[in-house]
Amino acid sequence: xxxxxxxxxxxxxxxxxxxxxxxxxxxxxxxxxxxxxxxxxxxxxxxxxxxxxxxxxxxxxxxxxxxxxxxxxxxxxxxxxxxxxxxxxxxxxxxxxxxxxxxxxxxxxxxxxxxxxxxxxxxxxxxxxxxxxxxxxxxxxxxxxxxxxxxxxxxxxxxxxxxxxxxxxxxxxxxxxxxxxxxxxxxxxxxxxxxxxxxxxxxxxxxxxxxxxxxxxxxxxxxxxxxxxxxxxxxxxxxxxxxxxxxxxxxxxxxxxxxxxxxxxxxxxxxxxxxxxxxxxxxxxxxxxxxxxxxxxxxxxxxxxxxxxxxxxxx
Amino acid sequence: xxxxxxxxxxxxxxxxxxxxxxxxxxxxxxxxxxxxxxxxxxxxxxxxxxxxxxxxxxxxxxxxxxxxxxxxxxxxxxxxxxxxxxxxxxxxxxxxxxxxxxxxxxxxxxxxxxxxxxxxxxxxxxxxxxxxxxxxxxxxxxxxxxxxxxxxxxxxxxxxxxxxxxxxxxxxxxxxxxxxxxxxxxxxxxxxxxxxxxxxxxxxxxxxxxxxxxxxxxxxxxxxxxxxxxxxxxxxxxxxxxxxxxxxxxxxxxxxxxxxxxxxxxxxxxxxxxxxxxxxxxxxxxxxxxxxxxxxxxxxxxxxxxxxxxxx
Numbered sequence: 108x109x110x111x112x113x114x115x116x117x118x119x120x121x122x123x124x125x126x127x128x129x130x131x132x133x134x135x136x137x138x139x140x141x142x143x144x145x146x147x148x149x150x151x152x153x154x155x156x157x158x159x160x161x162x163x164x165x166x167x168x169x170x171x172x173x174x175x176x177x178x179x180x181x182x183x184x185x186x187x188x189x190x191x192x193x194x195x196x197x198x199x200x201x202x203x204x205x206x207x208x209x210x211x212x213x214x215x216x217x218x219x220x221x222x223x224x225x226x227x228x229x230x231x232x233x234x235x236x237x238x239x240x241x242x243x244x245x246x247x248x249x250x251x252x253x254x255x256x257x258x259x260x261x262x263x264x265x266x267x268x269x270x271x272x273x274x275x276x277x278x279x280x281x282x283x284x285x286x287x288x289x290x291x292x293x294x295x296x297x298x299x300x301x302x303x304x305x306x307x308x309x310x311x312x313x314x315x316x317x318x319x320x321x322x323x324x325x326x327x328x329x330x331x332x333x334x335x336x337x338x339x340x341x342x343x344x345x346x347x348x349x350x351x352x353x354x355x356x357x358x359x360x361x362x363x364x365x366x367x368x369x370x371x372x373x374x375x376x377x378x379x380x381x382x383x384x385x386x387x388x389x390x391x392x393x394x395x396x397x398x399x400x401x402x403x404x405x406x407x408x409x410x411x412x413x414x415x416x417x418x419x420x421x422x
Numbered sequence: 423x424x425x426x427x428x429x430x431x432x433x434x435x436x437x438x439x440x441x442x443x444x445x446x447x448x449x450x451x452x453x454x455x456x457x458x459x460x461x462x463x464x465x466x467x468x469x470x471x472x473x474x475x476x477x478x479x480x481x482x483x484x485x486x487x488x489x490x491x492x493x494x495x496x497x498x499x500x501x502x503x504x505x506x507x508x509x510x511x512x513x514x515x516x517x518x519x520x521x522x523x524x525x526x527x528x529x530x531x532x533x534x535x536x537x538x539x540x541x542x543x544x545x546x547x548x549x550x551x552x553x554x555x556x557x558x559x560x561x562x563x564x565x566x567x568x569x570x571x572x573x574x575x576x577x578x579x580x581x582x583x584x585x586x587x588x589x590x591x592x593x594x595x596x597x598x599x600x601x602x603x604x605x606x607x608x609x610x611x612x613x614x615x616x617x618x619x620x621x622x623x624x625x626x627x628x629x630x631x632x633x634x635x636x637x638x639x640x641x642x643x644x645x646x647x648x649x650x651x652x653x654x655x656x657x658x659x660x661x662x663x664x665x666x667x668x669x670x671x672x673x674x675x676x677x678x679x680x681x682x683x684x685x686x687x688x689x690x691x692x693x694x695x696x697x698x699x700x701x702x703x704x705x706x707x708x709x710x711x712x713x714x715x716x717x718x719x720x721x722x723x724x725x726x727x728x729x730x731x732x733x734x
Contacts, residue, residue, distance in 0.1 A: 144519055172688055209710045218456055218518050219709050222648060226705025229645050233698040237691070351641070355530060358523055396534035399527040406524045407512045 114266050116384045118259060122272035123341075124380020125279035130334040130353070131360035131372040132286065133327035139303040139367035140323050143217045146224040147202045148331050149354015150231035151195045153347055155332025156339040157235060159191030160244055170240025184249035188278075192332030199328020200321060202227055207324075228351070235347040245343040246336075250274065275337040282333055283373065286326070290369065299323065303367070352395075359398035363405050365412020374413060431559035433674050435630060438565040441666035442623050443643075444650035445572050448662040449616040451651065452576075452585070453609050454592030455517065458644035459525035460620040462532045463506060465639030467498035467624025472548040472634040473541060486552035486629070491564065495625040502621025503614050510613040514606055517595070529641060537636040547635025551628050564626050569663070572619055576659040588612055642698070649701040653708045655715030664717055669704075673697040 130152065137145045164181025167173050182190060206227045210220045250270055257273050260266035290296040301309040302319050310316045338353065360379050364371030379398050386394045405412065427434070446460035471494040475481060479490055513524045536542045543549075555561060579585040587608045590598035599605050628634045646669070654665020679685075680693035692699070708715065 144523075172691065206706055206710070215709075215713065218522070219713055221519055221522060222456070222652060223706045223709035225645065225648070226702045226707075226709065228702070230699050230702025230706065233696070233702065237695060237699065355526060355641070359527065362520075362523060392538040393534060396531045399530040399534075402527040403513075403524055403531065406516055406520055406527075410516060410520055 111260060111264055111266055114259070115268065117381065118266070118268045119272060120381035120384030121377060122268070122276040122380070123383065124377035125276050125283070126334050126337050126341075126376075127357065127360050127380050128373040128376025129279050129282050129286075129330050131357045131364065131376050132283075132369065133330040133334075134357055134361045135364070135367055135369055135372040136299075136323050136327050136330075138361065139369070140299070140306070140320060141207070141211070141220075142367070143207070143220045144224070144358070144361075144366075145202075145207075145327065146221060146354065147199075147206070147228040147231060148327065148357065149350040149352075150228040150235075151198050151202070151328050151331035151350075152335035152338075152353055153232060153235055153344075153350030154198050154335070155191050155195030155328075156335035156344050156350070157191075157239055157244075157347075158194035158332065159187045159336040159339070160246060160344065162187035162190045163247055165244070165247060168240045168242040168244070170242055171236070171238050173238050174240065184246070188333065188336050191336055192329045195332025195335065196325045196328035198231075199324040199331070202231075202328075203321060203324040228354070232347045232351055239347070241346045241348075243343055243345050244339075246340055249340075269341075271341050275341055278333070278337060282330065286330075289326075295319075295322070356398045359402035362402050362410075363413055365414055368412060368414055371412050371414040378413070427559055430674070431557065433671065435558060435561045435565050437667045437670040438562065438569050439623055439627060439630070440646075440650065440670040441663045442565070442569050442572055442619065443647055444654065444662035444666035445576060445659060446616040446620040446623070447647040447651045448656065448659055449576070449612045449619070450609070451656050452580075452592065453588040453612045454595070455514065455609055455612070456522045457525045457613060457616070458522060458641075458648065459506075459509065459528050459613070460616055460647065461639035461641070461643040462525075462529040463502040463617040463620035463639075464624040464627070464643070465532060465536060465636075466502050466505065467495075467621030468628040468634045468638055469536065469542050469548070469624075470494065470498040470501055470621070471625035471628040472551045475552050475629070476548060476550065481552045485556065486554045488554045488563075491554050491625070491629055495564075495622045498621040498625035499618045500621075502624075503618040506614040506617025507610065510610045510617075511606075514609040514613060526641065526644070529639070529644060533636055533640055543635065545636065547633060547637075548628075549633050551632050551634060553632070554629060558630070561626065561630050568622065568626065573659060573663060580659070584608065584611065645698070645705070646701060649705050649708075652715055653704050653712075655717035655721075657714050658717060658719050658722060660722060661715045661717035665715070669701070672700070676700075 130148075133148050134145060137143065161178055162182045163184060164178055166175060166177040169175065202224070206223050207220060210223060253270050256267040256269050258265045258267055290299065298309070298314045299319055299322070301312070301314060302316055306316055335350065356379070360375040361372055363378060364373070364375030379401065382397050382401065383394050386397060443460065443464065446463075447458070450457040471491070474494050474497065475486065475490065509528060513521060513528075516524055537545055555563070587598065587603045590601065590603055591605055591608055595605055624639065627638070650665035650669055651662045653669065654663070655661020676693040676696070680690040685693070
């Protein structure tokens with residue numbers, strides 16, 4: 108592999124990896140606060156992508172219940188992205204109320220909560236299919252005014268990266284910066300970190316833990332919606348199930364990074380993005396297996412994740 | 423009756439096979455381990471039967487010998503058991519959500535491999551798996567004994583030292599280990615038994631549905647199996663069996679209702695295609711309202727039957 112191709116693959120890997128990272132942060136935030144894996148994250152990713160599609164004023168296909176329906180207005184893509192992500196955030200809150208709060212009130216086993224959220228995820232994805240049909244959709248291209256690729260090399264030695272990859276990398280970095288600021292520089296972020304450390308103690312210290320749990324689901328849902336739209340922009344919406352596949356991939360990212368570890372999720376996302384980009388062309392068909400093979404290996408060798416420290420078993 | 427059997431032959435056999443598959447999820451759950459690996463072993467068993475029957479055994483003209491199907495089932499069971507052992511030994515050091523995640527990853531990796539190998543027919547899969555029977559209903563000759571044997575095995579297991587060790591692990595792993603129960607040994611045992619059973623069911627299914635490809639035994643199936651066990655009941659083997667039977671028949675029954683006519687189109691369409699919406703909602707509601715499922719040992723006691731799980 109020559110230097111140009113190498114750099115090109117690194118840039119592609121970073122672009123997709125940054126999306127994996129902010130998607131995985133949606134899981135990580137909830138895990139760090141509640142110690143549960145929110146399987147609905149993949150379904151919310153799907154809903155966000157469809158919501159953005161609707162908000163761009165596009166029409167739905169012929170197979171769903173809402174065949175041929177479209178909104179009476181048309182938002183510019185950036186506003187549709189934000190709007191679609193807000194819809195996803197609202198879905199996150201609804202899911203929290205319906206599937207998580209009743210179990211939390213009872214102090215149920217995290218495994219039971221995982222199963223319950225899986226049930227909600229399956230229902231949501233199939234409701235999406237019931238409403239919008241199983242056909243693939245793609246956004247009206249917001250980047251058509253721009254050239255289709257950006258050259259990071261010289262004119263003689265071009266290192267071309269698709270413009271859309273550059274854009275999703277940029278958006279991911281903005282989201283990541285906002286999240287870092289929120290977590291580290293605001294009172295809310297401090298409270299969130301306190302709740303993640305110890306929910307009972309922080310509630311005794313006067314932190315409204317229920318409100319913060321809700322906020323966690325809002326942020327997580329928003330992140331799911333953003334990533335759904337970004338992936339939809341890059342490769343199209345391949346049907347309602349694309350969120351399930353992506354959601355499973357996100358699990359590989361958080362396990363790699365160490366469950367509940369925020370910097371770990373970012374590193375895990377970048378590692379998986381790069382690992383996928385460097386699958387040799389001959390074995391490209393096996394690329395979809397890479398995150399899961401990594402997930403399996405990491406669980407066996409280093410269950411605490413790449414950056415994590417081993418957990419002491421409490422007796 | 424004859425018309426009923428002839429109309430619903432495919433469904434009836436599917437129901438029985440689903441009940442056996444539900445038991446493959448129940449076995450590790452007896453020891454408190456949520457493993458969704460059985461679709462992977464089911465897929466493996468199906469591929470073994472499909473490859474052996476179409477490429478190796480070279481079937482004679484006419485019906486395929488049932489003895490060869492039994493031989494394939496045995497080979498599939500052994501191969502799945504060995505893979506189960508190889509995966510289970512390292513994976514069952516994990517517990518709770520980590521084990522669930524590892525088994526999800528296992529099923530995903532197997533799916534991608536099956537999609538890309540030549541021997542499994544790639545994306546197209548393997549067609550024309552030979553038929554040992556002249557009608558689909560006759561697959562009951564394989565499915566019902568399989569179900570009865572596995573039920574008898576688990577019923578017996580629940581009364582032995584091994585079964586009590588599994589229940590002890592489910593209730594409190596640390597306490598069980600302190601009492602001298604080797605957690606890894608018993609968990610691997612339950613996991614391997616589940617793999618063996620799933621492989622055998624896969625071998626039958628490959629003949630039954632006549633074709634095998636990478637869409638068999640996927641994550642979707644993990645979800646269905648979870649619905650069978652969690653709605654049916656996870657504390658006695660009667661729960662998963664009834665869950666498998668009823669929830670496999672349910673979509674067909676709803677389809678029947680949809681065909682009656684006079685319903686608004688959205689409702690009819692929901693009744694026809696809403697299988698996974700209903701399963702999803704059932705799983706979520708089941709875990710919230712009936713964490714042990716509908717059929718619990720207490721329910722069985724009330725029905726005046728012997729309790730299958732003493733002390734559960």
